[in-house]
Amino acid sequence: MGRKAGEQRARVLAALDKLRHQIGLALGAARNANEAAKLDVARLELEQLVVRTGMERAGQDPELAERIRDPAMADVLNWLASVRSQFYTEWADGPNRLRELVAASAPGTAGRPAGEWLGRIGAGRGISVPGLWRVGSSTVDGSTAGRTAGTELTFDVAVPLLDESHLAITSAPRTRGTVDSIVENLLMRVLSTFEPGAVKIHLWDVGQLTAILPNFYALSRTSAVTVHDPTRLIDLLDELAGHIRRVHSYTMQAGYPSLRAMRTATKKRTEPWRIAVLYGNGENLHPEQLRDLKRVASGALDAGISLILIDVPTVLGGAVETISLVDERRAITSMTGSDLVVDLDPPLPAGQVATAASRIAEALVAKQGGPRSFADLLPTEYGTYSSARELRTPIGFFEGEPVEVVIGDATPHALIGGPSGSGKTNLLYALLGGLSARYPPNELAFYLLDFKEGVSFAGLAPGRKDESWLPHARLVGVNVNTDREFGLALLRFLADELRRRSAAAKQHEVTNLAELREQDPEGHWPRIVAVIDEFQYLFAGRDTVTALATSLLEDLARRGRSQGIHLILASQDIAGIEAFWGKPAVFEQCTLRVAMPKARRVLAEANQAAVAAPRWHAVINHDSGVSHGNQLAHVPDASAKGVFPSLQRELWQRFAGQGQPRLFDGAHSPLLEASAAYTSLQPTPRPRALVGQSIDVADTAHGVEMSGAPGRNLAVLGTSTKEALSILDSATRSLARQYPQGEVEFLLSCLVESCQPAVTELTDLLIAEGHKAGFVAGDELTELVTNLAAELSDMESPRILVLYGVDGALPALERKEPGKQSGLDHLRTLLKQGPGKGLHVLGWWRGVARLKDTLGFGGTDDIGAWAALDVQGSELSTFCAGQVVQWSPRPDRALFFDRTTHSSPEVLIPFHRPEEADD
Template sequence: MKFAKSSDQRGRVLTALGNMRQQLGLVLGAAQSARAAAEAELDRLRLEQRIVHAGIGKADPEDLRHPALASVREQLNAVQAAFYAEAATVPGRLRQLVADTAPGAASRPPSDWLGRVGTGTLKVPPLWRIGSSTVDSTGPFPVAVPLLDESHLAVTTAPKTRAAAEALVEALLLRVLSSMEPGAVRVHLWDVGQLTAVLPNLYPLSRTSAVTVYDPARLDDLLEELAGYVRRTHAQTMQAGHHSLRSMREALGQRTEPWRIVVFFGNGEDWTREQLRELKRIAGGALAAGISLIGIDLPTMFGGGVENIRLLDEQHAVTSMTGPDILVDLDPPIPAGEVSGAASRLAEALIAKQGGPRSFNDLLPAELGQESSAKELRAPVGFFEGDPVEVVIGDGTPHALIGGPSGSGKTNFLYALLGSLAARYPPDELALYLLDFKEGVSFAGLAPGRRDASWLPHARLIGVNVNTDREFGLALLRFLADELRRRSAAAKEHEVTDLAELRRQDPAGHWPRIVAVIDEFQYLFAGRDTVTNQATALLEDIARRGRAQGIHLILASQDIAGIDAFWGKPAVFEQCTLRIAMPKARRVLAETNNAAVAAPKWHAVVNHDSGVAHGNQLAHVPDASSRDIFSSLQRKLWELYADEHQRPRLFDGAHSPILEHIPAFAALTPGGRPRALLGQSIDVEDTACAADLFNAPGRNLAVLGTAAAEALSIMDAGGKSLARQYQPHEVEFLVCCLVDRCAPAVDHLVQTLKAEGHLVEMLHEEELGARMLKLVEEPSDRARILLLYGVDAVLPLLEAKKPGELKSGLDHFRAVLKQGPTRNVHTLGWWRSTARLKDTLGFGGTDDIGAWAALDVQGSELSQFAAGQVVHWSPRPGRALFFDRSTHVSPEVMIPFDRPEF
């Protein structure tokens, strides 16, 4: 039993081992078969690889006869047949593609377009022909490269191929210029190796805006100009909601800016690191701004999309567009004479399209007064390359600084600006306040005159010849500060923050934008005195807060280098983000911006970016200030608006006003508190300086100084104005002339007073003391006015006492000065020195002289008559310092009225 069981187990083990041997045999057989098949397939693939690499036509016959490749030969023959069938259609398809994407001059032979004027405006060909190539017997096909809005070009030359590179670029530029309408494309040429002859065949176009040639030593200027253009264009497109100039052009359906092609002939020379960095920055944003760069042998690669052209010899090249295996046959150069002739015809077409040189009338709109100033003021002031250059005054550029030396065209620019603004905005939208500090009459023609009765309806104030009247500039700033406060209060009431919102919330209000032009404004700060301090503070406040309330400053000067008042106080200049620099102007633009140095005559550099170089816009300013040019526009505006607007206030510092012509004199009537008009106030409003002669102590007037003409004027004006306020016989004038040479003028005044029906008594110096006693002791039923000329001359006589008398005539005169005003007796006296006035008043102080007008008297002598305050006054011809203790905080300058000599 035991042996039977053991034998059975052994049989089972042998059976299992046999089965395992059988399975292992099957596996090894399958593996050997798979290996043989894999080795055969590998041999076949290696043979196929050799055939494909060599080409079926050049393969080893032994390989082709290999039995394993029977099916491969059939497959390869089929693929080869399909390939050659497909390849045969490629040249034709390429020809059709170029014809579709590069129509007209972009791909046609030069004979079809050379010298013809293009008409393309919006749709730009994406490809431009440079040559042709051939791949088989089907014939050549054109080779074109992308350019405008698509790509930059980088050209690399081989030895002795400079002429071929120039011919390539020249033909390419001519194709572009001949495809687009005149003025749509502008070419900028720079060559480090050529002083003047950069593509000389194109030079006929350099007299237009189509081609600009740059000095090889001024590469930095060209890069700054391009960077500024890219920044400006980017800002414009982004503000309009577009990512590029092309998308904005397609959305608007019109061209807003020209395309630009900038050609750099580098000759492989090194650039500075900063120049290379700037070029790459420009290239990165240039295509979006409509700028295409063409670089020949530059030491760097452009940023952004770039197409590369590598010249192999004078006739052949390879491009990144076609790949290194396609040899490009460059188009033959166009003969120089034909290029020059074509350039001339294109230049003539551009000049004809632009209408030749632009005039002042080209700045004006088709219809006058159609714009609103709610958001900003915008007006062209000149032209660059045929297109208008605008000045924008608003929240972004609230104030302007204009600089230019004498003869640079600053006044002409101001006229162009004012005319362009006035033509676009009606007087209800724009109010002008014009002030000229230099000795001239730049703005005088804008007010009515003897030759021309018209005026500029937008002007509210015109000040000329005010170089010695700094107080008038201060008065203008005070007026603007008051207007600023008024507008701020209205904005607060309506809960708004700017002028546009105020006008929406208060449509019935009168809120025009105010533009104050101050020419030679540095005169405001010519002295270290109160005028300078107050003007500085006011100007800074208006500059900071004026933008929100629609009050704008335009400050013009020949040279701002000497304005010490603003060192350490840059608030005004920082707010003047609009800078206009005339040729050779200094320190108007940023320190590193030298654009004004190279600006030609009759041009201006307009910069809305605080003078930084990238904001430069060069503008040719047409003649706006010659005779009959601006006046013709002014007359049209006058005829259109004069019935609804008052004539402007004209302040001419070179002419003294006439008493009878001022509104204050015409408004005087009998009754009420009498006022003695003394001179014209230096103020924005046409007002007079006057002393109120009411019944209160001290209501007397003293005229101080030896300037006889001005003293007589003040006395004469006081007498005439007082006489106008009384009915006949209501007032008695007591007149005493103690200066012989003044007798004719005094006699004339006496006759005038008598002719008006007033009582007049002439007093002699011997009876003056007795008459003073009588005035003190005797009451009167009428007002009495003492007009005393040269009081200091009679003081010795008045001081003398007669025997037996306790008081002298001088004592009686002092009593009249002290008590007279309360009894309706007022004195208007002329003293030729402050010391003699002090002697006249005695120890009683100065209270009995409530008002005084000083002529050729130093300010230090007047402090005792001005409540002890320091008086800043340096005498000047035709001016007086007036102080009335009842109304003035400090003295004010006035202009005595003009009076005829007798």
């Protein structure tokens, strides 16, 4: 028993000894691995220090020299030397290749000696945008490239800038002059490469208010160089941020990721490059300044903005190259690495730089010149642009460069504002002219409406002095300040067109105009631009017109963009439009804002750019009025005598097949003889009595069908003699054209003495046209209606009874003999039963109450149509199915209602009678 226990103990002890041995081996291996790892780390750290310091200078550094003498580190330098030797062996042709690379990437002014280009304007014009810009040169020993030791090989050193990289410069003590030399060299190379105005320089120095790069003084008096307040870095950063947002907005809208990509694809420069030079003092910026600077740097290159930071300690986002000065003539750059010292180019001769700057400044001023003319807005060839994607035209110039207006899916509608005399009408002409010259009429259609008392657009339609018209114009409405219904009619027309286009888009399974035109190339789908000048008049009243117009305008603003229907709303001041209080949808869709000098509430509330805008200029903003979208533009004189008409006549001759536009002039009543509705009349079994011109987009007239249905009579209400005569005249003459000679009889009676000559003349005219017509004296009216009532059942041919001043005959008509009906009873019979027998009454009553007396109780249905003149709407509800009628009398206008066709009354314009002057 004891022996067995001893054996077991021995086995346990043996196992424990073996375990301790294995643990000892593992710990020893771990210690060795740890020591080896520490040694490797130390070697790597030493390698990094040597590389950073440079192998030639490593022995001169006391700390490095001590570490290199460590036996464990003895082979570090040997290993690095072998690596460098191997690299330089492979790099035997390195200096030559570098020289060739820099020459190719920095052509012309970007890399050549200053004597070859300094003082020449646009010396690099025609070359591609350089990728590198020379700052100096570097030299290596020939032995590193397989040459004889001691042979020096020199190659150029350049840094990227425009579109490529930002640049951070770190100075050394007493090197401010050297820093200025580097910056001046780079900027002068860039400025001399391109045409004046292609590059804009921004200078900011935390330590100097002025005298930054004094050799550029001549340029600082132009837009090429701007010196910023050293205490307001935030203003410069905000300005740059605004440029970035604006540029990104329109480049992305055009489908390009950056300004450089857009420039490469279109072969056209739409924005100048900007270089912002910021001189710091080695101290950290304020946190908010640093945050804004980093935000600007991250998006600047894509927007054509490069930063040059001097002694501004920060790590920028995006590509950044560095230049660190060693002394007044040498530097280390990130392009060449820490082993190579760059010998900086000597400063450019100060006098030559100043002279070159003056020449560039003079060339820029000459290029910008004085105010451009309207002709400068026009393309060299007319009608060559497509509107499938958008509409685009320059509307003015800033510093000699065109400023464009873009109307499309991204900026679908425009809001233009400016007080009287600010140039708003001139701007509209510049816009219409620029678009008309670029797009043919099958690509662009204008609907033009001017609510103010004037004829701003009248010249775009044919007139007595000029037979030409703008081929793109489909509708021209002027002097419509009192005819708000015409503005409503335009909105209704556009809403109908929107529904038509939406239905076509749905049929072709597309979502916008560009896609619809691709799927339906044979369809007629031009972009429509509706310009409504002084549009606030459309919403001047608290009535049905305002309510309907507001609803239609909101719908068009929201949905019109996708179907190529665009609104341009112009006004002196939009603040007082009550219809839009609390309903910002319309203005929110007007992302294009144009503010004339002193305009209010057109741009964003905090954007006061229009306040300081000089005369004949405009602030163009495609970003809903926020300040970063501002573009100032001088608008050429497009409204001077003969300027626009000259373009119009050229376009008219070029596009001669385009029909003339519909002209609606609220200041002139239309002539019956000139109305298409009248001239097209022919004999018909269902004649219509034309009452007056409709206020509509189409050139149509209101009429009353004289069928056999009950109530097919017409009443004219009011005391306005001229309009009453006109309505009865046009109704009678239009009916006469629709009956063959001898098939109808007109019976005219006048109870208003002053109107008898006009009625007699109309009677003679009807007879001259071959119709049966007779004039019945007022005292014979009772007998006439009595006889007609008696003959009614046996009437064989149609008769038209035209009564002027019916109320004047009421006393005579009301008299009756015992047991017999009065003349009034017979008149009521004619009104009630006449239409069914072919007799219709066209009558003029000078008051609503007198018409009611004529009709008697329950007789209102016998007047199926009426035209009210100087009658208040509240008096008309009885004849309008009891609905509230909103109508206040207006000169030369009437309110018309036909219960068979109208849901509510409509305003019409009585036709002008040429003989009115003789009445």
